[in-house]
Amino acid sequence: MSKIKKLYFQLKKRYNLPEKQWKMWCRRPKTIKEREEVVIGAILTQNTNWQNVEKAIANLKKADLLNLDKIAKINLPKLKKLIKPCGFFNVKSRYLKDMAGFVLDSGGIKELKKNNWLKLRENLLNQKGVGQETADSILNYALDKPSFVIDAYTRRFVKKYNLTQEQDYEKLKNLFQDSLKKDFRLYQDYHALIVIDGQNS
């Protein structure tokens, strides 16, 4: 068994991965509304801690704007004001609107889910404001696709357990994917454990 797989069982046992430990960013969305929230969160959380994102999301929810249709229509200054707490609001507001447009033009979340996800990943990467991490977050968390997310937590995790010296995003991604069954739930759980382990050390 690979080191990565062993670590998974080890961490799962140590942290007893129960539903209650699942916070918003690692909870499995079911409804379209929830999936759209994940997409929005994926953009807002860029280079920001989750607490600030929660404030921005709370603002959007309070204004009843926490869905892609509304985001696509709202005027830019208003959107900026609402997402201000999570920083970089000038770029993120533009990214959000672009993303909303992209999803809607594609026929919505439901249609996107039917796409070949490798092709969809390419399309996502062509969107301004969507890099590899954001694309994989959307694919894995919002669309139930087995695309492993490499982020700052994952990189620290890899270093902490001496899994490899590699820094390249794709190579790190493959390191995990090649060692694990292609299961989007497993990828989500693993990433949640990586974050929990990172916060407990």
Add this chain to the structure above:
DNA sequence: AACCAGGAGAGAG
């Protein structure tokens, strides 16, 4: 008061 927190794009060399 500096520094960090789940990134990505644009420009320089």
Add this chain to the structure above:
DNA sequence: CTCTCTCATGGT
């Protein structure tokens, strides 16, 4: 292709 700079807020 790799490096550096910029975008900006909130908590410690």
